[in-house]
Amino acid sequence: MARENLRATVLGFLGAFAVFALLFYFAGVEELVDTLQMADVGTVGLVVLTTLAWLAAWSLALRTVLGVLGVDLSLAKSFFIFSGAMFSNNITPFGQAGGEPVTAYLISQSADAEYETSLAAIASVDTLNFVPSITIALVGAAYYATEVTLGTNRNLVLALAAVVVLAVAVPALGYTTWQYRYQLEDRIVSALTPAIRTVARYVPRAPVPTETGVERRIDGFFRAIERVATNPRGLAIALGASAFGWFCQMLGLWLSFRAIGIDIPLSIAMLVVPIGAIAGVTPLPGGAGGIETVLVALLLAAPLPTVTRSIAVAAIVIFRGAVYWVPTLLGGGVMAWVSFVGSRS
Template sequence: MAGGRLRATVLGFAGALVVFAVLFSLAGVDDLLAQLANADLRLVGLVFLVTLGWLAAWGFALRTVLDVLGVSLSVPEALFVFTGAMFANNVTPFGQAGGEPITALLISRVADTEYETGLAAIASVDTLNFVPSITIALIGVGYFVTETAFGTSRRLELALVAVIGLAVGVPALVYLGWQRRYRLERRVVGLVTPAVRRVARHVPRMPVPTVGGIEGRINGFFRAIERVAANPRGLAVALALSSVGWFFQMLGLWLAFRAIGTPIPLSVALFVVPIGAIAGVTPLPGGAGGIESVLVVLLVAAPLPTVTEPIALAAVVVFRGMVYWTPTVLGGLATGVVGVRS
């Protein structure tokens, strides 16, 4: 299992390198380096600070959800765990989907709680983070439409359609899933139980879990999700913190453009950043390469005469360099500390 995960990660990073190579060659390496060499380091430092603000806001959101589930974490522990969660997302394929199982294990060890509770907490936070991202994207698109000739760009029209589709489709799917959660739970039990027992038989020194034990853990996960959904105050606080985190990310991209000397309207960052984050579901670790490509395409497609491909890529490199590598380095250290203690 570990070997398969390692191979998937290596292949994912290899794919990301290929995407970066194509992206850099299309934009022009020399022009990109020239833009980065002239960047204002003080503003680059501000991008780093707002990145820390984003991590703190989402770390507090995770702490809020865990508190709803009866799990207490101090502020430093919550930030410690969340940076570890981002590290897991950034080094495993399919982003959050690949990182959530690792994050759940990290939460269970730091907070001394059940694995399924940690999984329910991080799954709830990831789901809640989606809501403000699409809402903010719609606000950004709406404002930008009033300021520019939005209809002149086919790519931006497609982006608008995608945002509206997600804003309607995803909540509808969540609602249907919630209404049929007990049926879904039975199906998950039926599919997961034999698979887990089959895998456990081939893992050295791992006892084969009983059918009742697996069902109990799956039931515990669904009950934890219900507890989060049934707490309006906790949901409101977590959504507010998630919105603050998204704003910090958007502010980071806006500051990155100012750092390279080509300011853009903040409204552009409002809809570009959430749409770019959708590329995080690709098999590339943490969306590396995919997110950058989507951001550059949208920024160049926007009716901004001063934003060329080298300029857009330089700003994205500054922004994503902070948003990707800051939590990866800090989270890697956090995960390593937990591993040593264990």
């Protein structure tokens, strides 16, 4: 199992490197390097600070959700745990979908919480983070439409149409799932119980769980999700923290252009950052390569006369360099520490 996961991760990074090579070739390597060398170091430092502010905001959302589930955690500890979560997402194919089980294990070990509670917490945070992103993207598009005619560019119109579809489809899917949550729980229990018990038989030193035990844990996961969804105060705080985190990311992209002497409307950043994040579901570690390509395509599609290929790629390199590598390095240290402590206990 571990060998297969390692193989998938290695293949994912090789795919990401191939995408980056094509992207840099598209921008022109020499011109890209020259543009990056002109970047203002102080402004790049501000991009890093906005990244840390984003991590702190989403850490607060995680802390709030865990608090609703009865797990008390300090903001500092939740910051490092969330950094570890981002590390697992950034090195795992399919981004958050692939990294959530690892993240749940990290939370359970660091916060002394049950695994299903930890999984419900990070799943809730990831879901809550989606809501403000779509809302902000719609606001950014609406504001930008007052400055230019979106209809003059087919790519931007398609991107906006995708956001509108998601804004309608995701809440509808969530509402339907919530209404039939008990039936869904029964079907998941029936489908997963035999599979979990079969896998456990081939895992060394892992006890084979009873059917009752598997049902209890899956039921615990759903009960935890329900507790979060029915806590208005917790939802409001988590959504507010999530929205502020998204704003920090958008500000980071805007500052990345400022670092190389280019001004873009903040509304453009509000539009493209959430859409770019959707590319994180690609089978590349943390969406690396896919997110950058989508962001560059959207920026070049926008009517920004001063944004050339090399400038767009250079700004994205600065922005994603901070957003991807800061949590990866911090989270990597957290994961190493947890593994070290776990091996000694």
